[in-house]
Amino acid sequence: MLLDNKPGLVELLMGNQAVVRGALEAGVGVACTYPGTPASEIGDTFAKYSIAANSYYWEYATNEKVAFETALAGSWSNLRSIVSMKHVGINVAADALLSMTYGGSVAGLVLAVGDDPSCFSSQNEQDSRNYARFGMFPCMEPSSPQETKDMVKDAFALSESFRLPVMIRQTTRSAHCSGNVEYGPIPEQRNEVVFTKDKLHKAVLPSHAYQLHPDLIARFQSLRDFICDSPWTRMSLKGPFGIIANGLTGNYVKESLHYENLEDISFLHLGITYPLPEKSLLTFIQHCDTVLVVEELDPITEETLKRIAFDNNVQVKIHGKDVLPSTYEFNTRIIHDAIMNTLPKTPTISFKGESLPEASKMPPRFPVLCPGCPHRSTFYAIRKADPKGIYPSDIGCYTLGIQPPLNAVDTCVCMGASIGVGSALAHFNKENVFATIGDSTFFHTGLPALVNALWNKSNVNIILVDNSITAMTGQQPNPSCGLNSVFEKIETPIYPEKIAEAMGVQFIRVINPLKIKESIEVFKEAAAFKDGPSFIVSRAPCCMLKGFQKKTPVSIDTKACIGCKICTSKFSCPALIWDETTKHPIVDHDLCNGCEACIEVCPSGAIVEGKEQ
Amino acid sequence: MKEFNIVMCGVGGQGTVLASKIIAQTAIRKSMNTRVGETHGMSQRGGTVISHVRIGSEVYGALIPEAQGDCMLAFEPVESLRYMNYIRKGAYIVLNEHPIVPTSVNAGMATYPSFEEVKKELQRATDNIIHTDASKIATETGGIISLNMVILGMFSQIPTCPFSAEDLKQSIEELVKPKFVELNLAAFDKGTTVLH
Numbered sequence: 001m002l003l004d005n006k007p008g009l010v011e012l013l014m015g016n017q018a019v020v021r022g023a024l025e026a027g028v029g030v031a032c033t034y035p036g037t038p039a040s041e042i043g044d045t046f047a048k049y050s051i052a053a054n055s056y057y058w059e060y061a062t063n064e065k066v067a068f069e070t071a072l073a074g075s076w077s078n079l080r081s082i083v084s085m086k087h088v089g090i091n092v093a094a095d096a097l098l099s100m101t102y103g104g105s106v107a108g109l110v111l112a113v114g115d116d117p118s119c120f121s122s123q124n125e126q127d128s129r130n131y132a133r134f135g136m137f138p139c140m141e142p143s144s145p146q147e148t149k150d151m152v153k154d155a156f157a158l159s160e161s162f163r164l165p166v167m168i169r170q171t172t173r174s175a176h177c178s179g180n181v182e183y184g185p186i187p188e189q190r191n192e193v194v195f196t197k198d199k200l201h202k203a204v205l206p207s208h209a210y211q212l213h214p215d216l217i218a219r220f221q222s223l224r225d226f227i228c229d230s231p232w233t234r235m236s237l238k239g240p241f242g243i244i245a246n247g248l249t250g251n252y253v254k255e256s257l258h259y260e261n262l263e264d265i266s267f268l269h270l271g272i273t274y275p276l277p278e279k280s281l282l283t284f285i286q287h288c289d290t291v292l293v294v295e296e297l298d299p300i301t302e303e304t305l306k307r308i309a310f311d312n313n314v315q316v317k318i319h320g321k322d323v324l325p326s327t328y329e330f331n332t333r334i335i336h337d338a339i340m341n342t343l344p345k346t347p348t349i350s351f352k353g354e355s356l357p358e359a360s361k362m363p364p365r366f367p368v369l370c371p372g373c374p375h376r377s378t379f380y381a382i383r384k385a386d387p388k389g390i391y392p393s394d395i396g397c398y399t400l401g402i403q404p405p406l407n408a409v410d411t412c413v414c415m416g417a418s419i420g421v422g423s424a425l426a427h428f429n430k431e432n433v434f435a436t437i438g439d440s441t442f443f444h445t446g447l448p449a450l451v452n453a454l455w456n457k458s459n460v461n462i463i464l465v466d467n468s469i470t471a472m473t474g475q476q477p478n479p480s481c482g483l484n485s486v487f488e489k490i491e492t493p494i495y496p497e498k499i500a501e502a503m504g505v506q507f508i509r510v511i512n513p514l515k516i517k518e519s520i521e522v523f524k525e526a527a528a529f530k531d532g533p534s535f536i537v538s539r540a541p542c543c544m545l546k547g548f549q550k551k552t553p554v555s556i557d558t559k560a561c562i563g564c565k566i567c568t569s570k571f572s573c574p575a576l577i578w579d580e581t582t583k584h585p586i587v588d589h590d591l592c593n594g595c596e597a598c599i600e601v602c603p604s605g606a607i608v609e610g611k612e613q
Numbered sequence: 614m615k616e617f618n619i620v621m622c623g624v625g626g627q628g629t630v631l632a633s634k635i636i637a638q639t640a641i642r643k644s645m646n647t648r649v650g651e652t653h654g655m656s657q658r659g660g661t662v663i664s665h666v667r668i669g670s671e672v673y674g675a676l677i678p679e680a681q682g683d684c685m686l687a688f689e690p691v692e693s694l695r696y697m698n699y700i701r702k703g704a705y706i707v708l709n710e711h712p713i714v715p716t717s718v719n720a721g722m723a724t725y726p727s728f729e730e731v732k733k734e735l736q737r738a739t740d741n742i743i744h745t746d747a748s749k750i751a752t753e754t755g756g757i758i759s760l761n762m763v764i765l766g767m768f769s770q771i772p773t774c775p776f777s778a779e780d781l782k783q784s785i786e787e788l789v790k791p792k793f794v795e796l797n798l799a800a801f802d803k804g805t806t807v808l809h
Contacts, residue, residue: 351697
């Protein structure tokens with residue numbers, strides 16, 4: 001298991017678990033996160049082993065900025081600290097991140113980030129290396145779980161050498177890739193906790209920042225030289241055609257060369273991808289006549305390489321984004337084809353599989369709200385209460401309310417924007433505005449927007465879809481669910497309705513979304529309330545929650561059924577399947593959890609409580 | 614063995630992640646290199662999922678390149694079609710006949726093909742298709758939750774499978790919670806009888 005102190009043991013670890021193992025081997029003292037795919041399992045793994053390890057302070061923070069500040073405080077207290085988040089989380093943490101680099105960290109500070117080329121579960125494809133450039137700190141990119149583990153361990157030492165945070169950049173593909181990892185030792189001792197007062201470096205006042213900026217530049221310069229000699233800069237000089245690749249994408253290069261038996265290609269495999277090892281890059285382009293730069297998303301290496309070639313008057317043809325896309329994740333086929341085209345050489349292998357059947361044979365399968373999910377009922381009731389409303393929403397499982405037939409999400413930008421955008425929409429538009437936000441998202445960045453809506457007297461209707469867990473990212477606890485960061489029960493959950501009450505919101509209701517008729521009435525009442533924001537907590541537990549008790553599936557009274565299809569085509573619970581032969585719905589007993597919300601949806605009383613069999 | 618690539622596909626929540634882990638764990642015990650690329654996050658909510666399982670002495674990336682899959686374990690009929698470009702000509706397909714009808718069909722926006730149509734499409738790539746209603750077998754044995762074990766049992770019987778049934782069963786014992794081991798092994802054993 002992950003905590004085994006058995007050097008040489010080989011285990012199957014996911015990239016995200018390998019981050020944790022690397023941190024343990026580095027003697028980590030503080031770990032924290034705000035969950036976000038594809039980085040969530042880093043925090044979840046720290047949570048899982050926190051009590052057994054008894055060697056690090058661990059917390060789920062309310063957002064990425066708070067999480068980063070927690071890790072910074074750890075570093076300043078002489079404890080090796082790690083914070084994990086998804087790429088867009090850095091946008092939230094950036095305020096702290098881009099200023100603390102001036103004064104610097106003390107004990108090793110590692111920022112483990114999950115980028116998401118191809119937008120598997122994110123609102124954009126931003127390339128986190130830009131933050132490394134922006135903040136002038138190193139970025140490392142592993143190519144396998146083994147490298148992830150080893151790199152994280154090295155990152156703490158690198159951070160201490162230059163007093164800078166070190167970013168470990170995984171992408172969805174590396175974070176969620178599992179592979180063999182050979183363990184190293186876990187040290188018995190942790191650093192002693194010491195907070196040394198040092199106003200110049202820990203209080204970035206304007207005068208201090210002015211004084212420290214040249215120091216940051218100087219540290220960055222020495223870092224650049226250091227990286228050329230790092231074992232993570234792997235250069236093999238062979239023929240005049242050269243390839244430079246970052247971390248994971250290096251695998252696609254190696255695989256292409258392997259399949260094609262191409263041995264005379266020079267290859268520079270970068271593990272530290274910012275700052276770039278400029279002396280090594282110069283050596284490489286002086287050796288080659290043509291270079292292909294393989295990097296997903298932004299052309300950061302390519303542009304640097306072109307500058308180095310220009311500054312040093314090196315005649316070399318540099319290919320990059322002219323032959324490779326700036327969007328989406330790469331794979332072996334894309335890289336193979338680019339190599340063969342730029343060499344140029346006729347391929348001996350084709351990565352073209354059997355053609356897919358026509359689309360009509362493959363009905364689309366979008367991710368959907370689970371059978372019995374309370375969010376479905378909330379959205380259904382909102383649409384029933386006011387089909388002409390405007391529906392700003394937010395980030396979580398409930399974003400899936402955007403899909404037909406629910407169509408109850410009109411906008412989604414970033415965490416917390418439902419209330420920020422929604423309260424302003426209510427100022428400008430005559431339609432009623434129903435903003436939906438999840439429990440965790442509310443605490444993340446919804447709170448300041450609620451204060452703003454109240455203060456500026458917006459008539460937005462805020463519907464907090466509270467399923468008592470941070471569901472989408474894999475069931476992490478949050479302040480209102482009654483669990484702490486290690487899933488122990490706490491006596492004092494922080495209830496959103498009490499916060500709203502204390503703020504002075506005038507219209508506050510708590511509803512059970514599975515009671516659809518009552519919910520519709522409350523939403524209508526809220527829309528009619530025009531004296532500031534209304535705040536409705538729509539509370540029912542996530543049916544994926546540990547310990548969730550399924551109830552008896554509902555039954556169909558086929559005599560009463562009028563075949564109107566409202567249950568399947570408007571409410572669209574996956575547990576109800578339309579049967580074209582009988583013209584009645586069928587209940588899938590594996591899927592139905594007996595929430596009984598559909599009973600109130602049926603206009604003819606044909607869906608009835610199930611009987612124990 | 615240089616490389617053996619297994620394409621595992623189905624619907625989020627069907628247990629593909631554990632099944633891929635069991636195969637990878639077996640490979641590690643046999644001192645092979647492994648890479649498993651999985652789908653997490655939003656697509657797990659009843660969406661289409663694919664796991665790339667690569668084992669052998671020469672494995673690089675987490676993704677199986679198109680046309681390089683040696684075997685496909687399809688937990689759902691339509692999902693086998695969506696990823697059939699990943700397998701080689703003549704690859705083995707283990708196929709569950711039991712459909713999970715997507716909401717797009719329920720909402721009347723699309724239609725679900727018959728099993729015969731699915732099979733006919735797959736036969737463009739290979740004739741080596743082993744199929745049964747694995748969901749039914751699972752439900753009758755350890756519950757639908759043990760579907761992945763039935764599929765693994767079927768996998769253990771294909772001629773090119775790099776592992777014996779006993780190898781895989783050992784990993785099940787190592788990775789499944791003790792109180793569920795017996796049920797899972799029973800489901801696995803049922804899967805092994807499909808070919809006979």
